[in-house]
Amino acid sequence: MTEQIIFYLLALAITVFSILAVTSKLIVRSATYLLFVLLATAGLYMLLGYHFLFAVQISVYAGGIMVLFIMAIFLTHKPGTSVRTKRGWRIKSSALLSLAGIVLCGYIIITNGIRTYQFMERDGFTMQEIGSTMLGSQKGQYLLSFEMMSILLLACIVGAILIARKTKTTDHDTNETDQ
Amino acid sequence: MQLKTMLFYSHPLELTRILEAIDTFLRIHLSPGLATLAEGILVGLLLLATYAMIALALIYIERKVAASFQARLGPNRLGKYGVFQSFADMIKILIKEIIQIKKADKLLFYVAPFFVIVASVLAFGALPFGMNLQAIDFNIGVFYLLAVSSLGVIGILLAGWSSNNKYSMIGAMRSGAQFISYELSAGFSLMTIVVLSGTMQFSEIIEGQRYCWNLFNGHLPAMIAFLIYLISGHAETNRGPFDLPEAESELTAGYHTEYSGLQFGFFYLSEYLNMFIVAAVAATVFLGGWMPLQIKGWEAFNQAMWFIPSWVWFFGKAGLLMFFSLWVRWSFPRLRIDLLLNLEWKYLLPANLVNLLVMVVVVLSGLTLTELFPALFGN
Numbered sequence: 113m114t115e116q117i118i119f120y121l122l123a124l125a126i127t128v129f130s131i132l133a134v135t136s137k138l139i140v141r142s143a144t145y146l147l148f149v150l151l152a153t154a155g156l157y158m159l160l161g162y163h164f165l166f167a168v169q170i171s172v173y174a175g176g177i178m179v180l181f182i183m184a185i186f187l188t189h190k191p192g193t194s195v196r197t198k199r200g201w202r203i204k205s206s207a208l209l210s211l212a213g214i215v216l217c218g219y220i221i222i223t224n225g226i227r228t229y230q231f232m233e234r235d236g237f238t239m240q241e242i243g244s245t246m247l248g249s250q251k252g253q254y255l256l257s258f259e260m261m262s263i264l265l266l267a268c269i270v271g272a273i274l275i276a277r278k279t280k281t282t283d284h285d286t287n288e289t290d291q
Numbered sequence: 292m293q294l295k296t297m298l299f300y301s302h303p304l305e306l307t308r309i310l311e312a313i314d315t316f317l318r319i320h321l322s323p324g325l326a327t328l329a330e331g332i333l334v335g336l337l338l339l340a341t342y343a344m345i346a347l348a349l350i351y352i353e354r355k356v357a358a359s360f361q362a363r364l365g366p367n368r369l370g371k372y373g374v375f376q377s378f379a380d381m382i383k384i385l386i387k388e389i390i391q392i393k394k395a396d397k398l399l400f401y402v403a404p405f406f407v408i409v410a411s412v413l414a415f416g417a418l419p420f421g422m423n424l425q426a427i428d429f430n431i432g433v434f435y436l437l438a439v440s441s442l443g444v445i446g447i448l449l450a451g452w453s454s455n456n457k458y459s460m461i462g463a464m465r466s467g468a469q470f471i472s473y474e475l476s477a478g479f480s481l482m483t484i485v486v487l488s489g490t491m492q493f494s495e496i497i498e499g500q501r502y503c504w505n506l507f508n509g510h511l512p513a514m515i516a517f518l519i520y521l522i523s524g525h526a527e528t529n530r531g532p533f534d535l536p537e538a539e540s541e542l543t544a545g546y547h548t549e550y551s552g553l554q555f556g557f558f559y560l561s562e563y564l565n566m567f568i569v570a571a572v573a574a575t576v577f578l579g580g581w582m583p584l585q586i587k588g589w590e591a592f593n594q595a596m597w598f599i600p601s602w603v604w605f606f607g608k609a610g611l612l613m614f615f616s617l618w619v620r621w622s623f624p625r626l627r628i629d630l631l632l633n634l635e636w637k638y639l640l641p642a643n644l645v646n647l648l649v650m651v652v653v654v655l656s657g658l659t660l661t662e663l664f665p666a667l668f669g670n
Contacts, residue, residue, distance in 0.1 A: 114324070140452060144399060147445065163431050167438040175441025179471060182448050186464070239431055239491045 118159055125152040139185055147178045164242055304600035307423045334426050338416050342564060349563045350377040353617055360621040384559075387552035392454065395549065399453035404550065404557035406446025411561040413439035414568050419493045421581045421602030432493040433485055436572060437478050440527075443561065444470040450558075451546035462545025465535055465628055469526055472635040473533075476523035479643040480516040483650045484576050487513060487659065497580040502587045503668035506577040508660045512650040517577045519643055524569035525616060526631070528562060532623040533631060566616060567609065574608035581605040587667060 126149055133145035154169040246255040313333075317326040351366070351374065358365025366373030392400065414436050419425040429435045444467055451463020485491055487509045488499045496505070506513050525531040542548070547558045574580060581601035585593045626634070653659060661668045 138396070140396065140399065140449075144402065144449065163429055163435070167431050167434045171434070171438035171441050174445070175438060175474075179441075179444055179448065179467065182445065182452075183464075183467060186448075186452060186460075239434075240489075 115159060119156070122152045122155045122159065125149075126156075139188075140182070143178065143181050143185060146181075147174060150174050150178065164239070302422070302597050302600065304598070304603075305422055306600070306602065310423065338426060339412070341420075342412060342415055343560070345567055346560045346563045347377045347381060349567060349613070350380070352613075353563070356614065356617045357621055360618075381556075384556045385553060389552040389554055390549075392549055395455045396453040399449045400549075401554075403446045403450035403453060404554045406449065407443045408446075408557045408561045410439055410441075410443035410446065411564045411568065413442070415564060417493075418568065418571050419497060419575060419580055419605070421600065421605055424581070424602055425493065428492060428494050431491045432496075433481050433491045433572075433576070436568075437474070437481065440565070440568070441474060443565070444474075447546050450550070454546075454549035456549055458542045458544075459546050459548045462542045462548070466529060466546055468628075469529070469533065469535075469631060472632060473523040473526035473639075476519055476635060476639045476643055477527060479640070479647060480520040480523065481572070481576060483512060483516040483643075483647050484509070486647065486650050486654055489654075493575060493580070496576060497582050500579040501582055501585050503660050504577065504579045508668070509650060509653065510660065512646050512653055513577065515642065515646045516650070517573070519639055519646070520573055520577070521569075521612070521615070523635070523639065524573065525619060526635070528565040528569055530562070530566055531616060531620040532625050534620075535625060535628055535631065566613060570609040570612035570616065571605070573612050574605065578608045578612075579604075580608075587669070 129145045129148040129152065133142050133149060136142040136145060150169065150173040154166050154174070157163075157166040157169055245253050246259075247253075314326075314330065317329050321329060354376070355365045355372075366376035369375040369379055391397070416426050417429060417432060417435055417439075419428070447466045447470070448463050451459040451461075451466070454460075484496075484505050487505055488496045490496060490499070499505075500508070506517055509516070526533040547555055550558060581604050583593075583596040583599060583601065583604050585596060657663070
């Protein structure tokens with residue numbers, strides 16, 4: 113009963129803020145609405161007893177990615193002015209894209225739903241279980257090798273910064289005398 | 292029953308017994324669902340009241356300590372030694388007008404302080420204040436705390452932007468950069484201790500430190516982690532020598548320049564409480580939390596130590612760390628922003644990563660004090 117009330121509240125929050133995030137004309141507000149959606153999703157995880165996923169959702173999405181979004185928006189030109197909606201093929205193509213997204217996600221959820229449900233039967237996972245699953249090498253335990261691939265991304269970013277810096281060294285030297 | 296009476300005689304000032312009495316009283320008079328609801332509300336109210344009281348106490352203590360560092364008297368008019376000064380300040384801030392700004396983004400301007408205070412209340416709620424004095428004992432306690440406290444920075448960024456003021460904006464950007472950078476260090480230093488204690492649950496971390504605090508148990512890497520945690524904790528709370536988001540001389544008051552009345556009060560309150568949360572986490576994770584000083588084999592001594600209730604130990608340890616924080620604040624000059632970010636990215640973070648590795652080696656090769664001297668420190 114209580115769980116159902118909380119679920120409906122969270123679902124309502126997710127729906128309302130998702131719509132607001134898309135329809136808002138001010139980009140910073142849109143980002144804030146998106147943040148509320150992510151927080152409410154974290155609430156759903158909490159309701160399911162998935163404490164680890166709850167904390168991951170908050171620290172990665174709310175604390176990390178949203179901060180990055182907001183910082184990036186601040187760097188854009190005049191983030192405070194409201195945006196005019198563009199008519200025409202853009203609306204149609206994005207509608208088609210989101211429809212395709214819904215179909216794809218729905219297919220994945222339905223095909224994997226039964227399998228996930230088996231995991232959900234349990235009360236929750238301990239930190240130790242999650243740790244050994246991440247580092248294990250049995251079926252469904254290859255998380256470490258998957259995560260190791262992200263180091264490749266990091267190397268790319270570092271390389272990009274290095275290349276970008278090299279061209280700017282001469283600029284930098286001249287600027288320093290001005291300061 | 293036997294166990295309960297024993298608990299009562301050996302730990303006379305613990306709050307466990309009162310809490311149990313309230314619990315049985317509620318369960319007799321209400322249906323189980325309603326009793327749980329009532330208890331939830333009571334715990335919530337109690338936490339909020341403690342939150343406000345700690346903030347008021349801290350504001351008074353900070354003013355007195357700051358005064359003594361600067362050879363002044365500090366507040367001394369209201370009540371004996373001015374103890375009611377912060378209550379008077381609170382009443383004043385409650386009746387101040389909340390000024391609306393014309394060209395600000397009103398919604399975000401209004402929402403921003405709530406982010407800051409909700410993040411700090413969420414973190415505050417999960418702290419173990421004493422034996423059985425913890426609202427919720429998450430399996431992932433440390434991680435939960437890191438996650439919810441990372442929400443505060445969004446409030447600061449939104450506050451700075453929505454004020455439509457250049458000073459606020461610069462302050463918010465500085466604060467955001469500072470918070471995100473130092474959060475890494477704080478997280479890594481706590482992870483070092485998670486490696487040492489093998490769990491993220493606060494109750495288990497505290498139980499593991501019964502005879503030997505983590506600070507000594509992990510000797511060298513634990514001490515480095517402690518130092519890094521204290522430094523990054525100061526930086527995260529925008530205090531001490533790291534308070535440049537609100538550098539008065541250049542940015543008036545940083546991200547909360549445009550705020551007035553209770554909205555400013557929220558920022559102010561959460562700043563003090565974040566200081567307390569950092570000290571409390573450091574005390575719990577490194578200094579044994581609410582566990583009284585216990586020495587293996589000295590049964591009479593241990594028994595005597597339990598006569599001091601666990602919450603006094605907790606607040607004592609946290610208070611000591613907060614005193615250090617004030618000491619640092621009034622002893623070191625403010626850093627420049629580039630030096631501040633250099634300190635994090637060029638020194639603390641690499642040191643932290645190496646330290647984490649050292650800790651793993653220490654734990655795996657059994658070089659912790661509990662494993663080296665199980666007779667003295669082993670659980």
